[in-house]
Amino acid sequence: MSGDQPLPQSAAPTTEPGDLTPELIDTDIWTDEMVARAGIPVVPVPFVTVGGGIGSFVTVDYLRIYGVPAQQIVVLTGLDVPWQSYEYLTRVSQIPRTERLRSDSQSRPDNIWGFPSYALSEAFAAKSLKEFLWPLWNVFTEPILTNYFTPRAGQAFSTMEKEMNRIGYLQSVRKGQVRMVRRRAGGGYYTILTPPAGAAPTKRIAYQSQYVHIAIGYPGxxxxxxxxxxxxxxxxxxxxxxxxxxxxxxxxxxxxxxxxxxxxxxxxxxxxxxxxxxxxxxxxxxxxxxxxxxxxxxxGPHGKNVFNRRPGGHGWAYQGFNYPKSVWGGQLKEKMAKLEGDARAQAYEEMGGTxxxxxxxxxxxxxxxxxxxxxxxxxxxxxxxxxxxxxxxxxxxxxxxxxxxxxxxxxxxxxxxxxADIRESRVLADLLDHSGAGRNPKGRLDVNAQFEVIGTRSRPGRLYASGSSTLGGPFPGVDTFLGLQISAQEIADDLARLGFVKRLGPGRSIAQWWRWARNRPI
Amino acid sequence: MLPTLNGRLQSRILVTAILGGIWTLIITPVLPTGAPLGESYKTTFIILLTVIVLGVLWEFLYHFLQQFRWEKDWPTSWGLFTGINEGLLIWLLINLGWIPGVGQVPGWAFVIQFCTTWFLIWAVQNGPLRVPFIRWRFNGGRFL
The missing domain is CATH 3.50.50.60 (FAD/NAD(P)-binding domain)
Known part of the structure; x- marks a missing residue:
């Protein structure tokens, strides 16, 4: 073959420089040379989070508080602010900012400690004695004399905005559409971003990172x-x-x-x-x-025995939150963590249902x-x-x-x-087809207890996922505010074990909380 | 917090011993015990120890009761109100002379010590404890 003849894979007529080549599309594990051949600019950064919704935000919040500088994190997203999709969905489904969400008082995406809770904050921001006492009385007597306290949607969004500014979140944001994440020969991953038309000289940008986190929310x-x-x-x-x-x-x-x-x-x-x-x-x-x-x-009340009876009536099944409350740290969290396969799917079935x-x-x-x-x-x-x-x-x-x-x-x-099925998302479908990811007993992305996507490890790098696309794993409440924080904490602790960041112990935690309380930037 | 049995026991023992201990050190001198300080300390610390020892037994009962609840939760207020049954039992045992090392205790001294300690532990467990121990609430109240 003559030297002038271009390689068939890299010179397919439809490929412009800086775009994906058939070679890249067809290869599971990419070498640096392949990416260079395609002319895609490479941006090295240690940690990439894909999605940019509340899942990414909460994870970045943890990492920033643990001590990762903003320059070491990139958030790839099409959203302007992390709560954009969430606010859209809640608004059209009849929860405007003034109405209350279905979320616990201690589940605050803007506050990793959950203290003070939403109820306490609402009380101390009150302008009358009644408005001060009501949230406190509510959390004290819930769920016996009163219904569970839940925050107003507006409170959740405005506090998230404050925390977003405090941690300098927007510094890490790069706008665009993520096309795929592939393993890199030699460790870590390439995440391909398609920036908005005209925003960059090439059609694609490759973010090369040791760690990737995927939190793209509902596939549809x-x-x-x-x-x-x-x-x-x-x-x-x-x-x-x-x-x-x-x-x-x-x-x-x-x-x-x-x-x-x-x-x-x-x-x-x-x-x-x-x-x-x-x-x-x-x-x-x-x-x-x-x-x-x-x-x-x-x-009426229903369930398999006296220890598992959920209240109900007039057609409805009643439950405080999406899951029985103890999945976020109590008995059910412990029980579920031990189950695998069909037993896990069965347990989801029992506590699930609309x-x-x-x-x-x-x-x-x-x-x-x-x-x-x-x-x-x-x-x-x-x-x-x-x-x-x-x-x-x-x-x-x-x-x-x-x-x-x-x-x-x-x-x-x-x-x-x-x-929709997780395949509806291009990024997730690509992970299933090319990166070794599999499905859990509920058909979603299979993650372990540290929220690493099983089968995708690219030593020494790791790929994590959290949020609704991982529902069905060893921890059930993934698609909730508190669930996103539990996942983020597991991921941050795993990264601490790998030496990427220092684990947050009691002393630093108090110091960081004190900064949070005074709204001091990190 | 939504504890597991193991978490309940760990939290009960550690928080009562450490925080309750500090509080007992502070409050004993001002309690109307009518006894010399050394004697008062001995009494208040034995009472604190009794709260822990009997508390461990109570926790098994509370855990059992939780099983009847769909959410497997323990409402915040119950954590405070269980002080009533626990306090009454200890008071009864003191008066029956069944707590070794504790003689007659003036009613007010007991009420003040028990109620303030109980309230403090309850309040701390329902919020501030999450500040130093970020993993505690997700681990069912376990420290270890």
């Missing part, structure tokens, strides 16, 4: 088949909506003329949608009728609706949806315990929150 929303079919067949995105999509038009329409709404689901989002519908009904004297459809209908918190105001609204006849609940599974007579409204065909049934409604608000 999956709609149930009946809903997808309706959308595709009738091209109508307005009368049948998923609660995680913007659907303000439903509430607007109901204010213009009375209507009937079918709410499907029995989770927190269904609760919030019902609250919005009923609040509007009360506020504007509307005549909205509501039918709620539960696939699994609980008539549920919603027990909140007195919600119960009161539904009770009122039931007695006045404008709210009812039923068991049923949707078979199909079709437009109503003359194109008005929707007819839902359902299977129930008592046979088939059709219900007419002006709107259907679907509150099922199915998550």
């Amino acid at each position: 929303l999956r709609l149930l088949k009946d809903l997808q079919d309706y959308r595709e067949r009738y091209r109508d995105p307005t009368k049948v909506v998923n609660a995680y999509e913007p659907h303000e038009q439903v509430y607007d329409q109901l204010r213009i003329r009375p209507g009937k709404v079918i709410v499907r689901g029995g989770g927190i989002v269904a609760s919030r949608v019902l609250q919005r519908l009923i609040d509007d009904r009360d506020k504007y004297n509307l005549r909205t009728e509501i039918l709620q459809v539960f696939r699994t209908f609980y008539t 549920n919603t918190p027990f909140r007195k105001d919600w119960l009161e609204q539904l009770k009122r609706g039931r007695s006045q006849g404008w709210y009812r609940e039923m068991q049923g599974a949707f078979d199909s949806l079709r437009p109503g007579p003359n194109g008005a409204g929707v007819v839902v065909a359902m299977s129930t315990q008592h046979g088939a049934l059709e219900e007419y409604a002006d709107f259907v608000v679907d509150c099922t929150g199915l998550e």
Whole structure:
């Protein structure tokens, strides 16, 4: 072969300099020469976190507090601020900044110590005696006399913003879309970023790091088949909506003329949608009728024995938070950590299932609706949806315990929150195909107790993951504020064992907390 | 905090011994014991020790009761209110003369010592302890 002839792999006609080459795409473990041949600029940095949401933020917060300088961390993200996606999802699913999240008082993404708790902070920021005493009374008497204290969404976001500025988080942020993470021959990883068009001279930038952390959140929303079919067949995105999509038009329409709404689901989002519908009904004297459809209908407390009974009734299963509270540090955390394979999947099944918190105001609204006849609940599974007579409204065909049934409604608000398979994410699919990552018993990314992705080690480097894409691992509460902190702490401690950073002992922890309390930058 | 049984025992013993010990050192001189200081210290420290020893037994009962709760949790207020049953039991034992080394103790001296110590330990375990020990709350209250 003559020397002039270009190598077939690196000179494919579609590849411009600085872009991925077929050679790179097809090779699991990259050498430095391959990357250089492709003309992709390489940026060396010890620690890369991919995602840039709350998972990345909390992990960076830990590392910064443990003592890693901001220059040694790069956050690769398409987000402007870490809570951007989270705030979008909570807002459209009817939790604006003034409403309360479903999160414990001590679970603060802006504070690794969880002290003072949200309740304490809210009390000390109060402007009246009542506002001061209420949060304290609430956390003291929860969950017996009062419902669990939960922070307002706005409090969570504004405190995160303060911490983001304190630790100089934005210094580490590099905007763009992450395409893949591959192992590097000789150790560590290459993370390929596609910066926004025009922002860099090349199409891709390769971040070469010893450690990579992946926290890209929910791979996406999956709609149930009946809903997808309706959308595709009738091209109508307005009368049948998923609660995680913007659907303000439903509430607007109901204010213009009375209507009937079918709410499907029995989770927190269904609760919030019902609250919005009923609040509007009360506020504007509307005549909205509501039918709620539960696939699994609980008539009372349920569970396999007296030691495992979850409260329930009127269709709902009640639970303070996404998981029984002891998964974040108590008995269930310890129990789950010991389970593997099917036994683990089974345990997830037992404590899982859709549920919603027990909140007195919600119960009161539904009770009122039931007695006045404008709210009812039923068991049923949707078979199909079709437009109503003359194109008005929707007819839902359902299977129930008592046979088939059709219900007419002006709107259907679907509150099922199915998550897409992790393959929907390009980065995760690439990890499965090229980097040795596997799936756990729940089908998500398989991580060990230190949140290292099993099978992806590239000595002396390590690849970690946290957040919802790792659900199903030895620690269950991964997709929660506190879960992200537990993961971040495990990762930071693992990195301390590897000598990347010094472990945070009691003395330094107190000193760092004192800095936090006075809002002193790190 | 949501403790495991092991965590409950470790926290109970260490926090009561260390923090309770310091507090007992501070508060004993001002307690209305009516006894010389040396004698008072002996009494208050034996009472503190009794809180630990009996507490270990109580913890098994609390752990058992937790099993009936779906969340396997222990509401914050219960941690404070269990001081009532524990305090009453110790007071009863003192009056029956069943605690070796402790004679007659004036009621107020006992109430002040027990209640302040209990409250302090409860308050510290529900927040400030997380500042030096960042792993404690995620480990079910275990230090080791």
